[in-house]
Amino acid sequence: MNRLADIRLSIFRGIVFTVIAGLAAALYYFQVLHGSYYRRLSEKNRIRLIRVEAPRGAVLDRNGVALAKTRASLDVFVIPEDFNSEYTAFLAAVLEIPRQDIEQKLKNLRDAPFVPVLLKKDVTKEVVFRIEEKRPGLSGVYAVIQGLRYYPEGKAVSHVLGYLGKITQEEYAALGAEGYHFDDWIGRSGIEKIYDRRLHGEDGGRQVEVNVRGRQVRVLGEKEAVGGETVALTIDLRVQKLISQAFGEKKGAACILDIETGEVLALVSKPDFDPNVFVSPSRGAERMRVVLDRTQLPLLNRGAGAGFPPGSVFKLVSAIAGLETGKITPSTTFFCHGSYRLRPNSRAFKCWNPNGHGYVNLTQAIERSCNVYFYQVGARVGVENLSKYSHKLGLGEFMDIEQTNLSEGLIPDTAWKRARFQDDWYQGETLNFAIGQGYVLTTPLQLAQLSAIIARDGVIPEVHIVRDPHRKRSVRNAGIRPRTIELVKKGMLQVVQSDRGTGKLARVDFVRVAAKTGTAQVPPNEPHAWFSGFFPFDRPKYALVVFIEHGGAGGLHAGRLAKEILLGMKGLGFFGEAAPAGEVVAHA
Amino acid sequence: MLDLDYHKERLFKGFYWPLFRTALMVSLLGLLAIYSGSSGLASNFAVKQLLWLGIAVAALFTVVWLGYRTFLSFAYPMYVVSILMLLFVMFLGSIRLGAQRWIHLGPLAIQPSEFAKIATILMLAHYLGERARNRYQTKRFLVAFFIVAFPMLLILEQPDLGTALIFMPILFCILFLWGVRLRYLFITAGLGLVSMPVFWFALKEYQKKRLLVFLNPNIDPLGAGYTAIQSKIAVGSGGLFGKGYLHGTQIKLNFLPEHHTDFIFCVVAEEWGFLGSLCVLLLFALLFMKMLRVIERTSDTRARLIAAGVVSMIFFQVLVNIGMTVGLMPITGLPLPFFSYGGSSLVSMFVAVGLLISIYKERSIF
Numbered sequence: 001m002n003r004l005a006d007i008r009l010s011i012f013r014g015i016v017f018t019v020i021a022g023l024a025a026a027l028y029y030f031q032v033l034h035g036s037y038y039r040r041l042s043e044k045n046r047i048r049l050i051r052v053e054a055p056r057g058a059v060l061d062r063n064g065v066a067l068a069k070t071r072a073s074l075d076v077f078v079i080p081e082d083f084n085s086e087y088t089a090f091l092a093a094v095l096e097i098p099r100q101d102i103e104q105k106l107k108n109l110r111d112a113p114f115v116p117v118l119l120k121k122d123v124t125k126e127v128v129f130r131i132e133e134k135r136p137g138l139s140g141v142y143a144v145i146q147g148l149r150y151y152p153e154g155k156a157v158s159h160v161l162g163y164l165g166k167i168t169q170e171e172y173a174a175l176g177a178e179g180y181h182f183d184d185w186i187g188r189s190g191i192e193k194i195y196d197r198r199l200h201g202e203d204g205g206r207q208v209e210v211n212v213r214g215r216q217v218r219v220l221g222e223k224e225a226v227g228g229e230t231v232a233l234t235i236d237l238r239v240q241k242l243i244s245q246a247f248g249e250k251k252g253a254a255c256i257l258d259i260e261t262g263e264v265l266a267l268v269s270k271p272d273f274d275p276n277v278f279v280s281p282s283r284g285a286e287r288m289r290v291v292l293d294r295t296q297l298p299l300l301n302r303g304a305g306a307g308f309p310p311g312s313v314f315k316l317v318s319a320i321a322g323l324e325t326g327k328i329t330p331s332t333t334f335f336c337h338g339s340y341r342l343r344p345n346s347r348a349f350k351c352w353n354p355n356g357h358g359y360v361n362l363t364q365a366i367e368r369s370c371n372v373y374f375y376q377v378g379a380r381v382g383v384e385n386l387s388k389y390s391h392k393l394g395l396g397e398f399m400d401i402e403q404t405n406l407s408e409g410l411i412p413d414t415a416w417k418r419a420r421f422q423d424d425w426y427q428g429e430t431l432n433f434a435i436g437q438g439y440v441l442t443t444p445l446q447l448a449q450l451s452a453i454i455a456r457d458g459v460i461p462e463v464h465i466v467r468d469p470h471r472k473r474s475v476r477n478a479g480i481r482p483r484t485i486e487l488v489k490k491g492m493l494q495v496v497q498s499d500r501g502t503g504k505l506a507r508v509d510f511v512r513v514a515a516k517t518g519t520a521q522v523p524p525n526e527p528h529a530w531f532s533g534f535f536p537f538d539r540p541k542y543a544l545v546v547f548i549e550h551g552g553a554g555g556l557h558a559g560r561l562a563k564e565i566l567l568g569m570k571g572l573g574f575f576g577e578a579a580p581a582g583e584v585v586a587h588a
Numbered sequence: 589m590l591d592l593d594y595h596k597e598r599l600f601k602g603f604y605w606p607l608f609r610t611a612l613m614v615s616l617l618g619l620l621a622i623y624s625g626s627s628g629l630a631s632n633f634a635v636k637q638l639l640w641l642g643i644a645v646a647a648l649f650t651v652v653w654l655g656y657r658t659f660l661s662f663a664y665p666m667y668v669v670s671i672l673m674l675l676f677v678m679f680l681g682s683i684r685l686g687a688q689r690w691i692h693l694g695p696l697a698i699q700p701s702e703f704a705k706i707a708t709i710l711m712l713a714h715y716l717g718e719r720a721r722n723r724y725q726t727k728r729f730l731v732a733f734f735i736v737a738f739p740m741l742l743i744l745e746q747p748d749l750g751t752a753l754i755f756m757p758i759l760f761c762i763l764f765l766w767g768v769r770l771r772y773l774f775i776t777a778g779l780g781l782v783s784m785p786v787f788w789f790a791l792k793e794y795q796k797k798r799l800l801v802f803l804n805p806n807i808d809p810l811g812a813g814y815t816a817i818q819s820k821i822a823v824g825s826g827g828l829f830g831k832g833y834l835h836g837t838q839i840k841l842n843f844l845p846e847h848h849t850d851f852i853f854c855v856v857a858e859e860w861g862f863l864g865s866l867c868v869l870l871l872f873a874l875l876f877m878k879m880l881r882v883i884e885r886t887s888d889t890r891a892r893l894i895a896a897g898v899v900s901m902i903f904f905q906v907l908v909n910i911g912m913t914v915g916l917m918p919i920t921g922l923p924l925p926f927f928s929y930g931g932s933s934l935v936s937m938f939v940a941v942g943l944l945i946s947i948y949k950e951r952s953i954f
Contacts, residue, residue: 005892008765012896013880016903020873023910024866030824030914031862038824045821046837211841 047220048210051181054201055147057228059161059191061237062263062467067157068192068275073148074123076131077116080106081215082140091141094130095120114214121281122148149185149279155272156241159301160233160465162190162404163275179203185279189299189404191231191466192275201228232467234263242568243268246561251296251549252529253303253444254565259452259540262461264401267445269302304401307409307441308547311520311554312369312502313530314436316450316488318377319362321389323484327380330487333361336372342379342427349375349431352519366491369502369517371435378434383425386433387413392478394449394460395442402466409446412439437521447532448545451515453478454492455540457485492516493537503531505559508566510575512537515544515562517554526550531558535566536575599653604948607878608648611926611941614871615641615934618852618927624834625848625855626929633848633929640931644938651942655950659943660890663707663714667735670707673700674742699932701751704739706936706943708755709897711735712762717890721767729772732763749795750920754904756780761900762893765883802918815851818844819913823857823865830861848929850921853913868927872906882948891947898940 030038059068076095083106092099097120105117119141128143149164151157165188167175172182179202180186186200187193204225209217243254247270256265277286290298300306322328338356339348351357351371357364365373378386390396396411412433414425432438442450445463452461458480462473492514495501502517515533522528529551534543544565546558570576619641623634651659659666677691677700690697712735719728736759744752760773788796805813805820822838831837836858839847844854857865876899883895902925909924911917923933 004767005765008767009880009883012761012765012899016876016880016899017873019903019907020869020876023907024869026911026914026916027823027857027862027865027869030820031826031857031865032828034824035827035862038821039827041821042825042838042843045818045843046841209837209841212843217841 046209046211048208050206050208052204052206052223052225053147053181054203054225055227056149056185057195057199057201058230059195059199060230060232061157061235061240062233062265063236063238064232065237067153067233067235067237068149068151068161070147071150072145073121074125074128074143075121075146076119076123076127076141076143078102078106078119078142079114079116079140081114084137084139087134087137090134091119091131091138094127095123114210114216121146149276151275153237153241154274154276156237156244157235158272158275159269159299159303159305160190160235160267160403161275162192163188163273163278164192165278188278190301191233191402193404194402195231195466199228199231202226234258234261234265234465234467235267236265238572239266239569240268242266242572243565244270244272246564246568250551250561251302252547252551253301254546254561255303255445255448255544256565257448257452257461257463257543259455259461259534259543262452262463263467264445264463264465265542267303267403267465269300269305271296271298273298301403301405302444302547302549304399304403304443304445305405305407307407307443308528308549309438309440309520309522310436310442310447311518311528311530312371312436313447313450313516313518313532313554314440314442315366315369315374315434316454316492316516317390317393317395318374318381318386318434319366319488319491320393320480320484321381321385322377323362323487324389324480325381325385327385328362328377330362330483333359334365334373334376335359336370338372340372340375340431342431347428349428362487363491363494366488366516367494367498367501369495374434375431378430379427381434383413383430383433386430387411390440392480393453394478395440395446397446399443399445399449399463401445401463407441407443409443410439410441436518444545444547447530447547448543451492451532451534451545452540452543453480454485454488455514455534455543457482461543489514489537492533496533502555503533503559503562505555506531506533506562506566508563508570510570511535511566513562513566517559519552519554522550526552527554529554529556529558531555531562533562542574595653599649602949602951603652604878604882604945607875607882607941607945607948610871610875610878611938612645614868614875614926615644617856617868617871618924620833621852621855621927622848622929624836624859625839625852627834627840637929637931637934640934643931644935647935648938648942648945651939652946652949654946656891656894656943656946657950659710660714660894663710666707667711670700670704671738671742674704674739676700678742678745697931699930701739701743701746701748702932702936704743705751705754705758705901706939708736708739709758709762709894709901709940712759712897713890713893716762716766717888717893725769725772729763729768732759733776744790747792747795748921749791750908750922753920754901754908754922757904758897758900762897765896766889766893798919802915805915815845816915816919819851819854820915822847822851822854823913826858826861826865828862830857830859830864833859835859849923850909850919850928851913852928853910853924857913869910872902876903879944882944886947886951888947888951891951895944895947898944901940902937 055070058066061067088099088102092102102119131138131141151161164185167180167184167186171186172180181203187196204223206219207221208219211217239256243266251270253269255267258265273290277283277290336351336357338354339350341348357368357370360370360373390411396409398406398408417423417425429438433440449463458478460476460478495503496507496513496515503515506513506515513533513535514537515531518530520528529548531546531554534540544562546562548557551557619634619637622637626633690699712732715735716728716732736755740752740755763773801807801813801816805816807813809817818838822844836855838844838858839855844851847855856868879895879899883892886892905922905925908917908922912919923930925937
């Protein structure tokens with residue numbers, strides 16, 4: 001019997017030590033084999049990374065006026081643990097948000113009651129004062145100042161600046177490694193998009209240790225946020241606003257270039273939008289209106305992002321092509337009796353003046369914008385040459401300017417037509433091409449550049465909108481003979497200065513302006529009105545283009561608007577005694 | 589003078605010091621762990637526990653002085669008293685953490701279930717040890733079963749599932765070493781398994797959750813599964829060498845609750861790493877070795893059964909408690925013997941050790 005007891009005791013002993021060994025093995029498994037995994041989990045438990053958002057860099061105009069900056073936004077947070085729920089109704093009333101919202105947000109975080117919850121962004125100071133007044137009751141509720149993008153000039157520079165949006169999941173996946181946060185803002189168009197990396201800056205952060213309830217125990221490490229760089233534009237806000245006001249409710253675009261430097265002083269597109277609606281939490285409805293407006297397309301940059309038929313402004317290209325190819329000479333004259341037929345029995349291409357212009361030479365044809373003259377130039381030069389000289393003069397080419405969604409316009413040729421319509425190019429189409437009708441499309445910015453090229457005797461200006469000292473300068477030349485340029489310039493001068501000129505309404509007494517008007521037919525709608533020129537004639541300094549979408553006759557409406565702009569610029573001192581403020585800064 | 593010598597001899601002659609020293613060492617280690625585990629809390633439980641340790645050591649010497657035979661002769665009344673205490677706690681005890689487990693005596697809160705365990709062991713030893721195992725086994729077995737069933741059901745009612753369930757291995761071990769036919773044990777175990785669904789419905793909601801969560805902690809990671817997950821993280825993150833004494837983040841920052849009582853082992857595992865855990869396990873192994881030696885050395889069946897009951901009680905608590913910290917056992921509110929904060933548990937453990945020392949001391953008498 002004792003034997004049985006001894007055997008059983010041995011079995012019992014065996015079980016005890018085997019189990020102890022088993023426990024030791026289990027601990028070895030968890031602590032040694034998987035120790036680093038659990039170590040990571042425990043670090044994740046206690047360490048929180050609090051992002052300190054880098055303030056986005058400012059965008060300035062050429063005189064240092066802020067066009068986009070980061071302003072302080074007062075955001076209201078609550079720490080659920082410290083909040084007395086009796087005050088929920090009061091808080092909801094002060095913040096003007098539904099009571100249920102607050103209750104929902106408080107409920108969601110029952111397990112980490114010391115983690116602050118965002119209640120409302122961008123409240124007014126008065127709201128914060130009201131919260132402060134209720135202090136003992138409203139404990140746990142506090143306001144934090146955070147950066148919010150702000151465009152002090154609202155609509156005035158909208159398309160050039162562009163706007164911001166929240167980063168998408170795909171973008172974050174692509175850019176997350178480059179310092180973007182999953183809740184970041186990112187430029188969606190314009191300067192905001194192109195210069196996003198520089199404007200963004202580098203977020204800082206605080207590594208804090210928290211306890212199980214989310215309360216901060218101590219700061220483990222800290223990295224300062226590095227604010228974004230400032231970007232200075234060539235835009236002169238005063239001119240920009242002047243043009244914007246002159247446009248009023250009209251649709252269209254206008255641009256002023258500094259011919260020598262290629263700087264864009266103003267690039268206006270109408271209708272415009274207020275980029276603030278994309279970043280202001282309270283302006284969601286306006287944002288949707290801007291984005292969804294399919295008839296006015298306020299987001300479309302009509303100055304650089306869309307091509308329109310140039311109409312008679314294109315005759316400048318036809319003239320240059322004719323002279324350069326030798327198909328016409330300075331003394332070539334054609335007779336205009338109101339229309340032109342390729343062959344006696346083919347259809348008549350009309351001049352805008354049904355009575356005809358009689359005998360006209362090149363400068364007179366430019367001055368009076370005679371269609372019949374340029375029909376004959378086109379017929380002699382041919383589609384391929386028209387196309388070739390268009391490209392030489394920057395049409396149908398993308399511009400290297402710091403803007404998004406640029407349009408290259410459209411310069412047709414026989415190959416293009418074949419590819420597009422599987423059809424031959426007809427000679428009649430060449431006639432339309434020669435007067436800027438038919439397939440040809442140009443952006444207002446391209447036509448401003450065209451005037452600038454003519455004004456600079458064939459030198460292509462480097463059109464740019466950002467003042468970047470590191471920008472590489474390259475001088476390109478369209479390679480047009482001086483004699484050709486001289487003649488075209490003379491014609492353009494007469495357009496404004498001669499009483500028979502189509503642009504005489506733009507004439508002012510303080511500066512000699514040379515230009516070409518255009519009235520592009522877009523049946524069944526009103527034609528587009530164009531005015532493209534440069535001034536002062538003797539020492540060209542600025543190129544100006546005015547485009548009014550469905551604005552009627554170019555000479556009439558665009559010409560008038562051009563004059564208004566010139567008068568406004570005079571008021572700003574551009575032609576007067578004092579040099580314009582922009583100049584001072586430019587040479588400072 | 590003569591009196592003093594007599595008492596000295598009665599107390600210290602043949603005293604099994606190695607067992608006492610091992611138990612004391614485990615307790616002191618526990619004291620260090622409690623100090624670290626409660627350093628973030630309002631009151632430091634280490635000081636209180638030190639007082640309890642004093643009381644526990646005094647209790648041990650008292651038990652040794654009295655001798656285990658005295659206890660055996662009072663086994664019936666002690667058993668009855670412990671049942672009465674359990675009944676008292678059931679109707680008049682204070683509720684803490686959703687369970688009625690404590691009786692308050694002035695500043696002290698005592699847990700009758702701890703003493704019920706000792707009383708039941710003595711009762712079983714007394715009953716079975718007096719009876720030969722070769723006759724009336726069924727009757728013996730059933731009586732033993734009912735001796736255990738009474739306190740167990742009362743404790744289950746508190747509810748304290750962990751402490752209640754520890755009675756089963758105690759019963760099994762005592763019966764096993766007494767020499768019961770193995771078929772009784774197998775049949776009981778089989779019946780237990782079959783009747784599990786019935787017990788399932790008798791469980792409180794939180795107990796069911798704990799068991800479900802044991803099977804898969806991720807079904808409720810912020811609720812019932814939270815402790816299971818955080819305890820595993822605490823143990824695992826200790827690694828080989830630990831995070832350093834007083835530097836356990838899971839404990840300091842309160843990610844793991846109950847870390848001075850039920851989850852005291854996590855403090856050891858997190859701060860002293862695998863090496864520390866191993867030391868604690870080895871100390872327990874040493875303790876069991878000494879206790880088993882006591883069984884070996886004695887020929888008094890009742891004494892052997894007391895020792896068997898004590899070893900199995902401590903052993904299963906160690907297994908369940910440490911197993912629970914790494915998710916091998918469900919979470920039940922069982923303290924780690926000698927380690928966890930709590931006076932009743934500590935005193936009853938030292939009383940149990942006292943009984944073993946007394947058995948060792950008095951082994952040669954006959």
